[in-house]
Amino acid sequence: MSQGISVQAIRKAYAQGWRKPFREALKGISLSIASGETFGFIGPNGAGKSTLIKILVGALRPTAGSASLFGRDVxxxxxxxxxxxxxxxxxxxxxxxxxxxxxMGLRLHGLHLANERKHCMQWLERFDLExxxxxxxxxxSKGMLQRTALAHALVIQPRLLILDEPLSGLxxxxxxxxxxxxxxxxxQGGTLFFSSHVLHDVERIADRFGVIRQGEVVTVxxxxxxxxxxxxxxxxxxxxxxxxxxxxxxxxxxxAEVRRDQLWQALDALRVAQHTVLEIRAGLTLEEAFFRYLESTPKPAAGDRPAVAQPN
Structure with missing residues (x-):
C-alpha cells in the first residue's frame, strides 16, 4: 500500500529569547500513514500535535527532518x-x-464542475447549513463556523484530510x-489524519492511533x-x-475486573446466582490507555536540557 503521509525524524525548535535555550516542540518524530488509512493523533495540550500538523500543511518549516504527502515534499x-x-x-x-x-475552495484547487452551486449545496446540506x-x-456560532470549515475541506473531493481538533465547538x-x-x-478510501481530545470518537473511526507527549510519540x-x-x-x-x-x-x-482465563468461571458463578449479564468488555479503553501512557512516560529531570539543533 502506498504512503499517504511520511514523517522522518522531524524536529522543531523555537527561540525563547536572548540567551535562553531553544524550546524543542518536536523531538525526532517519525510516522508513516498509508494511503486510505485513518490515523488519530492524541495528546495533551502543548504536546506538539498542532506543530506537526502545521509542518504537514506547509505552514511551518521543521528544524530538522523531512515530511511528504503522497511522495511529495511538504x-x-x-x-x-x-x-x-x-x-x-x-x-x-x-x-x-x-x-x-x-x-472559493473549488476555485483554489482548480476543480471544474458542471454545476458548482449544486455541488456546494450538497455539502452544506450534509452539515445542516443549507x-x-x-x-x-x-x-x-463557533459550531456553525466549524461546520462551514469542514464542508470547505470536503467540497474539494480531497484525497487527504488533515484536521486539527475537528470536533471542537460542536x-x-x-x-x-x-x-x-x-x-x-x-x-470510501480517503486518507484521514486528525487530532482530537474526544477519545471515544478516535476509538470509533481510527485504524491506528498515536499518543504524543512532550514532543515525542510514546506509542502507535x-x-x-x-x-x-x-x-x-x-x-x-x-x-x-x-x-x-x-x-x-x-x-x-x-x-468485576476478571482475568481472561477466568472469564468462564466468573460467568458460571453469575449463572448460579441467577444474575443477568449486562456487559463484557475489554478492561482498557483508549481513554484509560491514554492516561496510562502519559503517567508511565518519564519526565526529564529538573535542569536537564537536551541538545537541540539551531533552527535554520
Missing amino acids: REPEARRGLGFVPENPSLQDFLSPYEVLL AVADNRLRGF DPAGRKDVVDILDEYSR QTPGELLHGEQRVTVRSAGSVPVLGFVPETNGRWR
Whole structure:
C-alpha cells in the first residue's frame, strides 16, 4: 500500500529569547500513514500535535527532518493539491457566506464542475447549513463556523484530510454527524489524519492511533492491539445475590475486573446466582490507555536540557 503521509525524524525548535535555550516542540518524530488509512493523533495540550500538523500543511518549516504527502515534499505547493485542511481555530472571512467559502475552495484547487452551486449545496446540506448558505458568516456560532470549515475541506473531493481538533465547538448531535461523515469518507478510501481530545470518537473511526507527549510519540497502535493486549475484561451484571469478586454499583448492578482465563468461571458463578449479564468488555479503553501512557512516560529531570539543533 502506498504512503499517504511520511514523517522522518522531524524536529522543531523555537527561540525563547536572548540567551535562553531553544524550546524543542518536536523531538525526532517519525510516522508513516498509508494511503486510505485513518490515523488519530492524541495528546495533551502543548504536546506538539498542532506543530506537526502545521509542518504537514506547509505552514511551518521543521528544524530538522523531512515530511511528504503522497511522495511529495511538504515544502512543494503541489503536495497540497487535493488536501482538505481544517485548523484548530478556523479563521474565515466573516463578510463571506458559507456558499462563497465553498466556491472559493473549488476555485483554489482548480476543480471544474458542471454545476458548482449544486455541488456546494450538497455539502452544506450534509452539515445542516443549507438554510444559511447565503448568509454572511458574521454572527455565526463557533459550531456553525466549524461546520462551514469542514464542508470547505470536503467540497474539494480531497484525497487527504488533515484536521486539527475537528470536533471542537460542536454539540453532541453535531459531533455525531461529523464523525459519521468522516467515517463515510474513510470507508470510501480517503486518507484521514486528525487530532482530537474526544477519545471515544478516535476509538470509533481510527485504524491506528498515536499518543504524543512532550514532543515525542510514546506509542502507535491499532484499537484491536490495545484491546487484545489487555489481559483483563470488565464484567457487569444485574442480580440480588452477591457474587465473589463482584462489587456493587447501583440499583442491583455489580461489576468485576476478571482475568481472561477466568472469564468462564466468573460467568458460571453469575449463572448460579441467577444474575443477568449486562456487559463484557475489554478492561482498557483508549481513554484509560491514554492516561496510562502519559503517567508511565518519564519526565526529564529538573535542569536537564537536551541538545537541540539551531533552527535554520
